[in-house]
Amino acid sequence: MGEAQVSLEHLFRVFTKPEHKDSKMAQIEQHLxxxxxxxxxxxVVTKKTSLEEIEKDFSDSKVPESPEFVSTHAESLLDKLVAHSVNTYSPTFIGHMTSALPYFHLPLSKLMVGLNQNLVKIETSKAFTPLERQVLGMMHNLVYDESKDFYDSHLHSAKRSLGAFCSGGTIANITALWVARNKILGPQEGFAGVAKAGLAAAYRFHDINHLGVMCSKRGHYSLSKAxxxxxxxxxxxxxxxxxxxxxxxxxxLAAGKRYQEEGNKLLAIVGVGGTTETGHVDPLHELADVAKELGCWFHVDAAWGGATLFSSQYKHRLKGIERADSVTIDAHKQMYVPMGAGMALFKNPEDANAVRHHAQYILRAGSKDLGATTLEGSRNGMAMMVYSAMHIFGRRGYELLIDRSIEKAGTFADMIANHPDFELTTSPTLSLLTYRVCPAGLQEKLKHADEATKDKINEKLDRLTVxxxxxxxxxxxxxxxxxxxEAPEYPTNCITVFRVVLANPLTSTQDLRNILDEQHKIATGTKLYKELVKVVGEYD
Amino acid sequence: MGEAQVSLEHLFRVFTKPEHKDSKMAQIEQHLxxxxxxxxxxxVVTKKTSLEEIEKDFSDSKVPESPEFVSTHAESLLDKLVAHSVNTYSPTFIGHMTSALPYFHLPLSKLMVGLNQNLVKIETSKAFTPLERQVLGMMHNLVYDESKDFYDSHLHSAKRSLGAFCSGGTIANITALWVARNKILGPQEGFAGVAKAGLAAAYRFHDINHLGVMCSKRGHYSLSKAxxxxxxxxxxxxxxxxxxxxxxxxxxLAAGKRYQEEGNKLLAIVGVGGTTETGHVDPLHELADVAKELGCWFHVDAAWGGATLFSSQYKHRLKGIERADSVTIDAHKQMYVPMGAGMALFKNPEDANAVRHHAQYILRAGSKDLGATTLEGSRNGMAMMVYSAMHIFGRRGYELLIDRSIEKAGTFADMIANHPDFELTTSPTLSLLTYRVCPAGLQEKLKHADEATKDKINEKLDRLTVxxxxxxxxxxxxxxxxxxxEAPEYPTNCITVFRVVLANPLTSTQDLRNILDEQHKIATGTKLYKELVKVVGEYD
Known part of the structure; x- marks a missing residue:
């Protein structure tokens, strides 16, 4: 059952003819x-199934020997995969940065796959190449706001690049720091440059022990990978x-100076434009000054927060981003594009040349092939999704979405702050916030407790949050x-907190109220909560 | 015209309700x-439009201020983008590795985008995590054919990894060499390891000048990026x-020994399983011996050719691949999956731990989050496409496709070799071949000419090919x-050749005949061809 014929006719059919309109696959499409x-x-099944249980359906390590009918396979996808995937459209899924998407991305994804362009080179992407360059130019413009002349001369230049389109923010951050590294340790009299000669040779030439990157503890884990x-x-x-x-x-500044005095070189300061954990924005303008004083690169990781620039009311929260040498923005976050649309933007259109490379059959010198300055090689046409979303929403559409998310975060923050049994641990700068359960009275107690008591109480609160x-x-x-x-009131230990990302436009105030109520109900039902309430009395 | 309303209602609509069934976007979908x-x-317009002309449509660097109706935008996409994209489904588009795709990927792409999972962590991907691990396991099995026990204990292990799913072969190659580097310069008594301490410190500790990677000149440009x-x-x-x-x-072996004797360390030998330019396969078994003797890593870049392992008849052409420490395979090449499905496989399931990293809010130690050992962070659910294609084709379906491509390449090679005015420059090992125009008589002349004459003739032939x-x-x-x-007969200079990739199952023998005829017609119509024919006479 479900075994399809292995024949050339069958294979040709799956390349050229869709299933019948009443088939399971067609039904799935229609329903979507x-x-x-x-x-x-x-x-999507909401009841809990353990990962171990789900793994059983994906435990065969042999490639299936015989073909399967598309419709049979579609049934099995629904049962095994879709049923146990995450409903990222749910208005009450507010724990991560993935959310509902505008529906037009569904037909667009079909168009993208139908065209199956490869953006590494013009010969396999043609109009997608100028399209991607335009998307990068528009994002560059959003951040740096250079003159029309600037864009007219650089947007489609074979020798310059306003940015690199990437599969995500991690590759964008790595690309930015790669460019920075190759530029700062670039070719000069007596040295071929780090790209050719390697890092150890560069350290020897410049007589440095180490090359460092500075960020706060809230910097994204991709920096550590980088x-x-x-x-x-x-x-x-x-x-x-x-x-x-x-x-x-x-x-x-002090740490940078110390580092350089110890015989090292600071490669870059990374300011974050919306940390992944709390949505805070580093003081970008001031950090640009520090980078200047230390003579290093200034990168801003605005993977999450970059889209705030669409909002007239809130864009000032990223003030100073325009002074960054490079900026990361993910369109698959607050630009509501499907997963896989990161961008690294470069203030100076010459900078990406620090990583330029050529090959004989593609990326020939003088070509406009995008692959010449990207870390990735073959890439799909995701830039079209960003292009379409920018046109269909327009700046004003995005502005409305951004404003609404930030305001919703404010509303939720108030809700938490006003609830006697919750403690707001970080206020929203953008649309993220953190909080924890903390029974009425205990918050006040904690303020006046000594460090040992604080630690003891926090340890219990941590467990309760988990x-x-x-x-x-x-x-x-x-x-x-x-x-x-980290929290300023508790210098000795980190605390465990709930983390909320208010990205989904479908999330209502009532949803947030329900989430808080549910948490309160769960918390008050635990033994630990009762112990904590007792603690309030003990310290009275 | 075309300006949509900026209102919350409008925005909600694009998140929740599709356009009317008669809308342009719906029509595009239906037609697809x-x-x-x-x-x-x-x-897709076939007449030539210059890139400069196309760029005019993508030259505005301002983010559009106002929203646009989806249908208005769909019209504009057809006119500006689709019209000037590349028809990769065309049976006569045989110049690159992108080809027609089986139609089931169109509805699947909609499902993937509709689910919008993020595979960096289980909390945003759930069943997609075991699915991706299974896909990697199946590919690992195809290459390494380990025991059932092996897969049962490693496939879903939180502490091990059979491979890394990547956006493409370039990232897969970089990931493999990153793992190799971190393992070979790993932590040991007195040294924290290169991952922590950096490359320069590793060179100092091991007292080496350089770390090198060896391949042939046909190695992919991604190795240079790596x-x-x-x-x-x-x-x-x-x-x-x-x-x-x-x-x-x-x-x-000789070059590796010399390199190491000069105070360097060879990190890896990279054997290619289907070069991008000619489809040749390096002698993998012998290179595995060389790597063993030199004490270095052995990586096989089988981005193109890996799928040959599905064929009972031709898999022996990759003999020795099972001895590689790591292997790159792109499912978006000969597995007919949409762009964006690269994989790095690791023989030893512990090896990927050389790049393992953790963060507080995800990728916690002990979790099965896939992001802990990948270079990329947030990633989409492309693994589903590979999973589905493996089920719908089955090994036997892929076998048929692979066999047919290789046989078609043989047919085309014969066609070229038997044509008096064409010269086959490389025979197909897999489904790639190269050739050039070379007027009857000139091939024979070239064999007996001196180097200077060869260069002179080849220079003209190069121009003709271009x-x-x-x-x-x-x-x-x-x-x-x-x-x-490079060509063995012409040691002094490279020659320019046509490059053909016979990947598209829709390409017929008649298509190939027509392509050759068209080239012959173009060639014989040039002044240069006439000059070359005269050359034959001159040297008589």
């Missing part, structure tokens, strides 16, 4: 088109403590994530 | 579903001459690419 929310709520992959070493990621969730410019987060996730109605954070 | 070949032949990005430096890519298109094991390739491309009916190659 008609009402994706209904499709998801009908097929310093590893690029050969600097993870120890050279100078991540400064950030009790207030941001990188302190004075401390950054219990509530897990139980809520397993109940399947809502999802809030959790993380561990 | 009904008959993609017809859609492409109707909308040694640059990883900090080794492009000069440390030891790419040995390959007049016969493959890496000579004896020369590799002219023919360009004119054919511009005529818009067919596309063959070109490259420059």
């Amino acid at each position: 088109s008609d009402n994706i929310l209904d499709f998801l709520s009908q097929h 310093v590893d992959a690029l050969g600097l070493g993870r120890d050279q990621l100078l991540s400064l403590p950030a009790p207030n969730q941001t990188l302190d410019p004075e401390k950054a 219990i509530v987060q897990k139980q809520q996730r397993e109940a399947g109605k809502s999802f809030v994530s959790r993380t561990r954070l | 579903s009904d008959n993609i070949l017809d859609f492409l032949s109707q909308h 040694v640059d990005a990883l900090g080794l430096g492009r000069d440390q890519l030891l790419s040995l001459p390959a007049p016969n298109q493959t890496l000579d094991p004896e020369k590799a 002219i023919v390739q360009k004119q054919q491309r511009e005529a818009g009916k067919s596309f063959v690419s070109r490259t420059r190659l």
Whole structure:
């Protein structure tokens, strides 16, 4: 059953002719088109199934020997995969940065796959190449706001590049630091440059021990990958403590000076434009000054927050981003594009040449092939999704979405702050916030307790947060994530907090109220909560 | 006209409700579903439009201020983008590795985008995580054919990894060499390891000048990117001459010994399983011996050729691949999956731990989050496409496709060899071949000419090939690419050749005959051809 014929005719058919309109695959498509929310709520199972249970369906390590009918396979996808995937469209899934997408991306994804262009070179992408360059130009314009002349002369130049389109923010951050490394240790009299000669030779030539990258402890984990992959070493990621969730410019300057005095060179300061954990924005303008004083590159990781620039009201929260040498923005975050649309933008259109490379059969010198300055090779046409979204929303559409998310985060923050049994641990700068359960009275107690008592109480609160987060996730109605954070009031230890990302436009105030109520109910039902309430009395 | 309303209602609509069934976007979808070949032949313009002309449509650097109706935008996409994209489904587009795709990927792409999972962590991908692990396991099995016990204990292990799913072969190659570098310069008594301490410290500890990667001159350009990005430096890519298109094991051994005697360390030998330019396969078994003798890593870049393992008849052409420490395979090549499905496989499931990293809010120690050992962070659910294709084709379906491509390449090679005015420059090992125009008589002349004459004639033949390739491309009916190659008969200079990739199952023998006829017609119509014919006389 379900075994298709192995014949050339069959193979030709799957290349050229769709299944019948009543087939299972066609039904799935139609349902997705008609009402994706209904499709998801009908097929994604909300009851908890353990990962171990799910793994059983994906445990055969042999490539299936015989073909399967598309419709048979479609049934099996629904049962095994869709049923146990995450409903990212759910208004109560507010734990991560993935959310509902505008429906037009569904037909566009079909068009993208139908065209199957490869953007590494013009010969396999043609109009997609200028399209991608335009998308990068528009994003560059959003960040740097250069003159029309500037864009007219650089947008489609074979010798310059306003940015690199990437599969995601991690590759964008790595690309930016790769460019920075190759530029700062570039060719000069007596040295071929790090790209050719390698890192050790560059250190010998410049007589340095190490090359470092500085960020706050809230810097994204991709920076740690970047310093590893690029050969600097993870120890050279100078991540400064950030009790207030941001990188302190004075401390950054002092640490940078010390580092350089010790015989090292600071490659870059990375300011974050919306940390992944709390949505805080580093003081970018001040950090640009620090980078200037230290003579290093200034990169801004605005993978999450970059889209805030669409908002007239809130874009000032990223003030200073226009002074960055490079900026990362993910369109698959607050630009509501499907997963896989990261961008690294370069202030100076010559900078990407620090990583330029050529090959005989493609990327020939003088060509406009995009692959000449990207870390990736073959790439799909995701830039079309960004292009379309920018046209269909327009700046004003995005502005409305951004404003609404930030305001919703404010509303939720108030809701938490006003609830006696919750404590807001970080206020939203953008649309992220963190909080925890903390029974009425205990917040006040904590303020006046000594360090040992604080630690003891926090340890219990940490456990409570983990219990509530897990139980809520397993109940399947809502999802809030959790993380561990420094907090200015508790210098000795990190605390565990709920983490909320208010990205989904479908999330209502009532949804947020329900989520909080559910957490409260779970919390108050635990033994630990009762112990904590007792603690309030004990310290009275 | 075309300006949509900026309102919350409008924005909600694009998130929740599709356009009317008669809308332009819905029509595009329907046409793609009904008959993609017809859609492409109707909308992709074949007449030549210069890139400069196309760029005019993508020259505005301002983000559009106001929203646009989806249908208005769909019209504009058809006119500006689709019209000037490349028809990769065309049976006469045989110049690159992109081809027609089986139609089921169109509805699947909609499902993938509709689910919008993020595979960096289980919390945003759930069943997609075991699915991706299974896909990697199946590919691992195809290459390494380990025991059932092996897969049962490693497939879903939180501490091990059979491979890394990547956006493409370039990232896969970089990932493999990153793992190799971190393992070979790993932590040991007195040294924290290169991942932590950096490359320069590793060189100091091991007292080496350089770390190198060896391949033949036919190695993919991604290897050059890899040694640059990883900090080794492009000069440390030891790419040995390959007049016969493959890496000579004896020369590799000698060069490797010399390199190590000079105070350097060889990190890896990269054997290619299907070079991008000619489809040749390096002598993998012999190179595995060389790597063993030199004490270095052995990586096989089988981005193109890996799928040959599905064929009982031809898999022996990759003999020795099972001895590689790591292997790159792109599913978006001969597995007919949409662009964006590269994989790096690791023989030893512990090896990927050399790049393992953790973060507080995700990728926690002990989790099965896939992002802990990949270079990329957020990633989409492309693994589903591979999973589905493996089920719908089955091994036997892929076998049929692979066998047919290789046989078609043989047929085309015969056609060229038997044509008096064409010269087959490399025979197909897999489904790639190269050739050039060479007027009857001239091939014989060249054999007996002195070096200077050969160079003179080849220079003209090179120009002729370029002219023919360009004119054919511009005529818009067919596309063959070109490259420059070493050839054993011409030791002093590379020659320019046509490059053909027979990947598209829709390409018929008649298509190939027509392509050759068209080239012949273009060639014989040139002044240069007449000059070359005269040359034959001159040397008589």
